[in-house]
Amino acid sequence: MTELQRCLLCQKQEKLQKSHIIPKFAYSWHQKTGQGPLRGSTAPNKRIQDGYKDFLMCKNCENILSKWEKSFCENIFTPYQNNTDVSVFSYKDWLLKFSTSLSWRVLNIITPAVKLFQNDIQKASDIWRKFLLDEIPHPAEFQQHIILLDLIEKETFPIQTSFINRYLLTACDFDIFTNNKNNICTYTKIFKFIFIGIIATDNHRCWKINKINANHGRIATKHIYNNMPIELWKFIESKACLMQESSKKISTIQQKSITENISKNPKQYIESIGFKSALTDYQQHKDKQ
Numbered sequence: 066m067t068e069l070q071r072c073l074l075c076q077k078q079e080k081l082q083k084s085h086i087i088p089k090f091a092y093s094w095h096q097k098t099g100q101g102p103l104r105g106s107t108a109p110n111k112r113i114q115d116g117y118k119d120f121l122m123c124k125n126c127e128n129i130l131s132k133w134e135k136s137f138c139e140n141i142f143t144p145y146q147n148n149t150d151v152s153v154f155s156y157k158d159w160l161l162k163f164s165t166s167l168s169w170r171v172l173n174i175i176t177p178a179v180k181l182f183q184n185d186i187q188k189a190s191d192i193w194r195k196f197l198l199d200e201i202p203h204p205a206e207f208q209q210h211i212i213l214l215d216l217i218e219k220e221t222f223p224i225q226t227s228f229i230n231r232y233l234l235t236a237c238d239f240d241i242f243t244n245n246k247n248n249i250c251t252y253t254k255i256f257k258f259i260f261i262g263i264i265a266t267d268n269h270r271c272w273k274i275n276k277i278n279a280n281h282g283r284i285a286t287k288h289i290y291n292n293m294p295i296e297l298w299k300f301i302e303s304k305a306c307l308m309q310e311s312s313k314k315i316s317t318i319q320q321k322s323i324t325e326n327i328s329k330n331p332k333q334y335i336e337s338i339g340f341k342s343a344l345t346d347y348q349q350h351k352d353k354q
């Protein structure tokens with residue numbers, strides 16, 4: 066008999082499923098692009114076939130989340146990843162649910178290790194959980210923000226790493242972002258998208274970028290980097306530096322496997338975002354020397 070455990074979302078005693086943190090559609094999209102297996106930015110020799118998973122929820126709760134994942138995937142993720150020339154996306158109530166579900170998952174995976182902000186974390190987790198279950202109409206001050214990323218083709222400000230475009234466009238990542246004793250957010254990155262879930266902030270005004278509304282709204286894809294809080298940009302830059310460091314650790318065997326994979330369909334690789342971001346990074350780095 067399978068052991069029952071408490072589902073973190075509905076809190077019933079159920080058989081728990083292994084839940085994705087970054088939804089499966091992201092990995093499926095990546096596999097179809099011919100860019101080869103996704104690799105962890107801190108463990109580059111390890112292929113990430115299907116993303117990080119953990120026992121969080123029962124099947125019923127998984128199904129609730131999957132409806133919002135499907136809406137986001139069809140309406141925003143796939144068109145934007147595939148580089149259609151859309152500059153504004155419209156959304157409905159599913160976007161706030163989807164973003165909150167990501168933030169809630171990240172919070173439950175990472176924050177047991179975070180010692181500060183325990184009261185805020187508990188409150189945000191509870192409010193997000195209730196919002197996902199339709200017990201409250203919106204997540205109050207625990208807002209969600211979405212940022213749509215694009216290539217930085219020309220640096221208009223100094224950038225510390227030659228991997229910035231590769232991190233911005235090709236990495237999946239989740240973490241807790243905290244810049245001082247008053248600010249803490251969840252950070253979920255799915256290729257060209259960043260989702261921020263505010264847990265505590267002393268300055269709601271600096272988080273004016275693409276706040277997600279409860280019922281409907283529009284997201285602009287322009288002027289992304291100008292409107293980003295500087296602390297968040299520094300956090301992103303530090304992640305790109307880590308990616309650069311770990312790229313030096315790719316083994317000869319893995320390098321050979323990457324080359325073989327590209328040679329199977331070079332045309333598809335040249336058109337991929339992975340190639341474009343690496344090329345843009347290379348050109349900018351070369352200009353600096």
Ligand SMILES: [Zn+2]
Nearest residue numbers: 072075123126
């Ligand atoms: Zn459940």
